[in-house]
Amino acid sequence: MRSHGKIEPELFRRADMAEAADRETRPNVTYWQDVRRRLFENKTALAALFAIVLIVLCAVVIPMVKPDYYSNHFEVSNQWPNASYWFGTDNLGRDIFTRIWFGARYSLIIAFAASFINLVIGTLYGGISGYAGGILDSVMMRLVDIIYSIPMTLYVILFMVFLGPGLHSIIFALSVSYWLPMARIVRGEILQLKQQEFIMASRALGASDSRILFRHLMPNCLGQIIVTMTLSIPWAIFTEAFLSFIGLGIPVPRASWGTLASESISYMRIAPYQLIFPASAICLTMLAFNVLGDGLRDALDPKMR
DSSP states (O other), X not given: OOOTTOOOGGGOOOOOHHHHHHHHXXXXXXXXXXXXXXXXXXXXXXXXXXXXXXXXXXXXXXXXHOOOOSOOOGGGTTOOSOSSXXXXXXXXXXXXXXXXXXXXXXXXXXXXHHHHHHHHHHHHHHHHHHHHOHHHHHHHHHHHHHHHTSOHHHHHHHHHHHHOSSHHHHHHHHHHHTTHHHHHHHHHHHHHHTTSHHHHHHHHTTOOHHHIIIIIIHHHTHHHHHHHHHHHHHHHHHHHHHHHHTTOSSOTTSOOHHXXXXXXXXXXXXXXXXXXXXXXXXXXXXHHHHHHHHHHHHHHOGGGO
């Protein structure tokens, strides 16, 4: 029996402090490495990313392999899906499978181009408004409120009527109105960040306003900007499909997904597959971008780290 007050030497062991520190210290992980890890752990977001990459690759490769896009073959018109025509044929005997991937080119080009232009305009407008503050901020935001009070689709339709249908007209019309949500989000982020200590330190060190805005504030808004841009792409795809559906989109014989859906309405009773396939392409693409946007929002949130 051990006596009280006596320390037994065998109860203690000398530890190697260097080895203990290496064993207990967590390896350094940068912000973007942590974002990538969280994104890769989200299986749903990864599946959406894989679907988007697959759609883009098919839109690029398949029209090269099967360039027969405009030719009419009346002898095989309105054929249901079969071994020769996977998605069937339309009323002019054209392969719907090939036309869908040709249409994907136009739909994706319009969506990515409009989203990129909206990214530039919205980020600059919202960043300048939030950083300037005061009267300039009030005037710029009142202008946004006035434009925002009218439905965006109405703006787009008016521009399409004046400019005429076409690829460049759709991109311009979408770019005029779709930057408003981006501007508001960036302005809100800038208003919060410009009061932080690192901004005050930059001012004390003599940094210019442009350097503070573009080197310190904008990079800290990057997470919200990426998520907003990702979520704006499906809305651009839907708006383009709507415009093409009502006859203000890509002119024939070229076709986007909305044009294909519009052409198939007349044959809905005898050949419903002509509407099902382009509508499914629109829905699946929009779903993939929305799921990816949700995954990026979770991955880019520092509070999730």
